[in-house]
Amino acid sequence: MNPGLDTLRHKLEQTLALRRKKGRLIEPPSPAKLDGLIDFSSNDSLSLTTPGILTEAFLKQLEMHSAFTIGSTSSRILDGTKQYLIDLERDIAKFHRAKTAMFFNSGYDANVALWSTIPQPGDFILYDEYAHASIHDGMRRGRATTLSFKHNDCQAFKLCLEKIRTENSGIAEGRQVVFVALESFYSMDGDSAPVVELLEVAHKALPRKNFIFSMDEAHSNGIMGPNGSGFVCHYGLEEHSPIRLQTCGKALGSTGAALLCNETIKSVLINYARGIIFSTAPSFLSVAAVRAGYDIIGSKEGEDQRRKRLQSNVYRFYTQLTSHPDWPQIKRKGTFYLPTEHTWYLGPFQSPIVPLVPQHDLAVNLEKYLEQAKYRVITVHYPIVPDRTGRVRIVLHADHTPQQIDHVVELIMQWANKQGARGAHL
Numbered sequence: 001m002n003p004g005l006d007t008l009r010h011k012l013e014q015t016l017a018l019r020r021k022k023g024r025l026i027e028p029p030s031p032a033k034l035d036g037l038i039d040f041s042s043n044d045s046l047s048l049t050t051p052g053i054l055t056e057a058f059l060k061q062l063e064m065h066s067a068f069t070i071g072s073t074s075s076r077i078l079d080g081t082k083q084y085l086i087d088l089e090r091d092i093a094k095f096h097r098a099k100t101a102m103f104f105n106s107g108y109d110a111n112v113a114l115w116s117t118i119p120q121p122g123d124f125i126l127y128d129e130y131a132h133a134s135i136h137d138g139m140r141r142g143r144a145t146t147l148s149f150k151h152n153d154c155q156a157f158k159l160c161l162e163k164i165r166t167e168n169s170g171i172a173e174g175r176q177v178v179f180v181a182l183e184s185f186y187s188m189d190g191d192s193a194p195v196v197e198l199l200e201v202a203h204k205a206l207p208r209k210n211f212i213f214s215m216d217e218a219h220s221n222g223i224m225g226p227n228g229s230g231f232v233c234h235y236g237l238e239e240h241s242p243i244r245l246q247t248c249g250k251a252l253g254s255t256g257a258a259l260l261c262n263e264t265i266k267s268v269l270i271n272y273a274r275g276i277i278f279s280t281a282p283s284f285l286s287v288a289a290v291r292a293g294y295d296i297i298g299s300k301e302g303e304d305q306r307r308k309r310l311q312s313n314v315y316r317f318y319t320q321l322t323s324h325p326d327w328p329q330i331k332r333k334g335t336f337y338l339p340t341e342h343t344w345y346l347g348p349f350q351s352p353i354v355p356l357v358p359q360h361d362l363a364v365n366l367e368k369y370l371e372q373a374k375y376r377v378i379t380v381h382y383p384i385v386p387d388r389t390g391r392v393r394i395v396l397h398a399d400h401t402p403q404q405i406d407h408v409v410e411l412i413m414q415w416a417n418k419q420g421a422r423g424a425h426l
Contacts (some may be wrong), residue, residue: 023364024381037376038404040394045352046222046306047399048253048296057292058254065288072281076270080281088287089258095294096229096246097238098260102269103290105282107218107247107257108134112141113273114214114243118265119144119179122170126160127181128152130189132216133384135181144179151189154197161205174208182213184220184231188385188393189339190353192220192231199240214243222251223307224349228297234349252293256286310398313405314350317396320409326417334359335416336366354394356412362419363390369415375408 019025039050048054062068065084074080085103093101104110115138119125123144127135130151139146147164150156161178170176180202182193195215202211217230225234228251232241243265247257259269269276296302321327322341330336336358344350358366363379370377370392381390396405 023361029376034376037371037374039376039397040370040400040408041376041378042397043219043250043395044253045219045310045395045397046251046253046297046302047397048251048293048306050399053296053301054253054289054292057295058289061288061292065284068284068288070285071283074281075279076276076281082281082284084284085282085287088291091291092246092258092294093260095227095298096244096258096260097233098244099242099262100266101246101258101260102266102276103282103287104257104259104275105279105286106255107216107245107249108137109275109279110245110247110257110259111135111216112138113269113275114245114259115139115181116141117269117273118243119177122176123179124164124168124171124176125179125181126157126164128183128186128193130183130186131181132183132187132218135216151186152191152194154194154201157198158201158205161202161211165206171206171210172208174210176210178202178206178211180211180213181216183216183218185218185351185353187219187353188355188380188391190351190355191340191343192347192351195231195237195241196235199237212243213237213241214245215241216245218245218247218250218257219351219353220349221246221248222293222297222302223310223352228302228307248290248293252290252297254286254289254293256282256290306398310352310396311350313396313398313400314344314352314354316402317354317394317405317409318344318350320406321412324409324413326413330413330416335419336362336412352396354396355391356394357389357391358419361388361390363392365419366392366412366415370408370411373407373411375404375411 016025044050072080072082089101089103093099104113111132111134115125115135119142121143125139125144125146127146127148128151129148147160149160164178165172171178182195185192199213203209215232220231222228224231230246232238232244242262244260245257246260249255336356339355339357367377367379377392377394379390380393385391
């Protein structure tokens with residue numbers, strides 16, 4: 001018996017009980033449960049993992065490099081930088097039309113390293129209020145001054161830049177830098193950053209051009225751009241966004257992330273980023289899976305069978321939902337809110353993430369309704385999303401069939417109508 005451990009356990013159980021009471025306790029489902037459900041929740045948007053195509057490409061890498069060492073054996077600053085990793089970083093940089101690349105064990109690790117290390121004292125980081133948690137965690141450890149602007153709001157962005165310039169001579173005189181932290185597709189709202197407009201604003205607000213845009217492409221890598229090279233490459237903005245994060249655990253179906261940058265930034269990361277210095281370098285097995293994913297997305301299979309089908313499925317879902325006969329009535333009653341209703345059709349490429357925000361905190365209710373019909377979606381609650389905006393997060397996949405998509409839409413509408421009927425009787 002350990003009194004200290006007993007006291008700690010009691011305190012932790014109280015914390016968990018409070019979260020459970022609020023309906024926010026995270027309890028991941030068992031693999032056995034997931035096996036019986038059709039996946040509309042995971043980030044496997046290109047469907048590389050389920051049909052075995054990624055496994056086949058991965059095994060081909062193992063066969064081509066049969067003398068591989070499983071582990072990297074050391075940190076990047078010692079003996080962990082193997083030739084296979086060097087080659088992958090070179091090829092990823094070329095694929096995304098960047099100067100160089102630094103590979104990390106995860107996108108989270110990469111963002112923490114970037115934002116805690118690269119911005120210097122006197123610099124500013126201006127970030128979208130919906131920026132990923134890993135960006136926030138990196139900034140907290142860093143030395144730059146941070147400021148947020150309203151999500152995707154160019155006017156708010158302009159006012160923040162002008163405030164920074166007016167109140168800080170180092171920025172006004174071009175001696176310090178403003179970093180701008182954005183995401184290509186936002187992970188909880190599914191909308192895209194108006195990067196072209198934001199760049200125009202920055203050029204006018206900071207005439208000395210002492211700003212650097214950084215784009216987190218976690219949800220666009222593989223699904224848009226030439227050969228799946230992403231959001232920035234699609235718009236030809238490589239020179240305007242010299243820092244980019246390309247994660248490999250979403251559409252590419254594996255793990256890890258590559259930070260695209262220049263050689264100076266890469267050298268500073270190796271010398272100062274604690275997550276690099278004190279972590280074992282990525283293993284051959286992890287890196288080989290990433291190589292396999294890039295081989296697929298850059299192929300004809302990636303374009304014709306993956307990206308085009310995914311975009312077709314996203315279009316079908318939105319069209320079926322917003323043209324449904326019951327949609328006007330459901331909107332009028334406010335049964336649920338579709339944040340992307342007025343933006344999903346504007347761009348040439350759509351995010352596979354579709355958020356549905358029900359009223360009265362009924363996200364779990366909708367999740368369970370779909371689960372009864374054997375469809376897996378997930379609910380997301382505060383503090384992952386703003387308070388009172390708990391939602392069902394749907395992710396479309398390339399291998400979803402038209403019948404599955406239509407059925408999910410019909411089930412959502414059935415659920416919404418039941419909520420409306422229930423409310424009418426109260």
